[in-house]
Amino acid sequence: MSIGVARSVALLGLEATPVTVEAHVGVGLPGLTVLGGTGPSFRQAGDRVRAALGAVGHSVIQRKVLINLAPADVDKRGARFDLAMVVAVLRAIGELPVGEQVFVGEVAIDGGVRGVPGVLPSIRGFDDVVVPLANIHEATVGGAGAPIGVASVSELLAVLRGHVEVVSQAPPPVEPLDPPPDMADVVGQPEARRAIEVAAAGGHHVLLLGPPGSGKSMLAKRLPGLLPDLDHEAALTVAAVRSVSGRVGTVDRLDVRPPFAAPHHSSSAAALLGGGSGIARPGAVSHATHGVLFLDELFEWKRHVLDGLREPLEEGNVRIARAAATVTYPADVLLVGASNPCPCGPARTGCRCRPDHVERYRARLTGPLADRFDLAPLVEEVPADALASGAGGEPTAVVRTRVARARQRALDRFGVLNARAAAAVVRDTMSREALQVLVDAARRGRLSARGFDRAMRVARTCADLAENTVVGPDDAHEAVAHRGRLDRVWEVAA
Ligand SMILES: Nc1ncnc2c1ncn2[C@@H]1O[C@H](COP(=O)(O)OP(=O)(O)O)[C@@H](O)[C@H]1O
Ligand SMILES: [Mg+2]
Ligand SMILES: [Zn+2]
Known part of the structure; x- marks a missing residue:
């Protein structure tokens, strides 16, 4: 019996744990058994690996192969261990040299290599990694060294045998990022503009109250642009959240702009806070970490969903317990709420609501969450002629400079923003x-x-x-x- 070993990484939330994949190849009835992981896509790994090896013409599939993943007490699921399994098997039969590389990726039955979610947080700190070509950009962002991207098992073999250095080249991302919306577009609203500036400078949560069409969403979307660029660590965290939840290839560069997430008021607790089957995926509150979480129509949200925000707002992260495992995701957000002051949303016409209706409407926000808001400007409808003049206020670049100075003063003095x-x-x-x-x-x-x-x-x-x-x-x-x-x-x- 011969043994081959390859390194990989398990991921729980954003937490990576090194995993060793061992392949035992011996005599006996042909077959491939995989031990040590859980979940449907892990259970099918054996079939994928056998087919992928067959696709590149390896007779090892005629032998008895046992693959085991260690350590035992780490949650190991998904298709991310396939590449390491292929390598471990081929090392066991002397077809590949031993090595310390870390492998993360899925193989297809035709011998192709497929991208997987969560590559960025998996390979952080490792300087010798091999990933699917589809994940090469995020691996470059998150890894310590120059990662290698492979599009197929045959490319993988060529690289590991030293025949070629980099087999496939992924084109670097070219489309520029959209410019963020500017405060100069906002006409009037001195009180709300000021509140947004104070919010950005001190980290204070803000509630915008005003009739439909008064510019609440417009203001909220301009808040991230007032915040300083993310530092490297924060930008990596934001990218890691995208990496575990997005489609493969979502993270193609390190974006230093603070994120903005605006979930719909009909969102479930899972969509806002995180959840889903198996290992919980991050929700909007985690996508907004180090940026702005915008909850429009705040009074329309389900009470129990909003209640779930209390802990994240307090702790800066969110814990999601599932049968499979409890995971923690970052959730350090600046909260912006917006609402009509009452159900009818009175523009100039005045409110036509019954007082008990207004009361019930606002009662959805009483208690701890209402207490989170430090600023609540009234956003009044700007007259049409003022809008027509198009005379906006100070541009984002000017406000942002003031905000940056104010934040620095607070950090120098308290070590935290004033709100904290x-x-x-x-x-x-x-x-x-x-x-x-x-x-x-x-x-x-x-x-x-x-x-x-x-x-x-x-x-x-x-x-x-x-x-x-x-x-x-x-x-x-x-x-x-x-x-x-x-x-x-x-x-x-x-
Ligand atoms: N103060 C304003 N300055 C410039 N445009 C405005 C202003 N208020 C409203 N608008 C215009 O009206 C549209 C709707 O504003 P929006 O922010 O969606 O309102 P709300 O969220 O309060 O319903 C905006 O896209 C913008 O074109
Ligand atoms: Mg709106
Ligand atoms: Zn009303």
């Missing part, structure tokens, strides 16, 4: 007058106890945008105005 800073350390940077403004607001019932600390953080961000070391009374007034509107929304409902 501890209340006590924020308080230390408030002037006595600023605190007094908040105390007065609380006394007049315009700030709840919880709203107080949140208003303090927003005021801190306003001061950072103005490049002030100490938070002044004007900053506090502005914070109360942002927060006060929010409190009034719930008052109207009461």
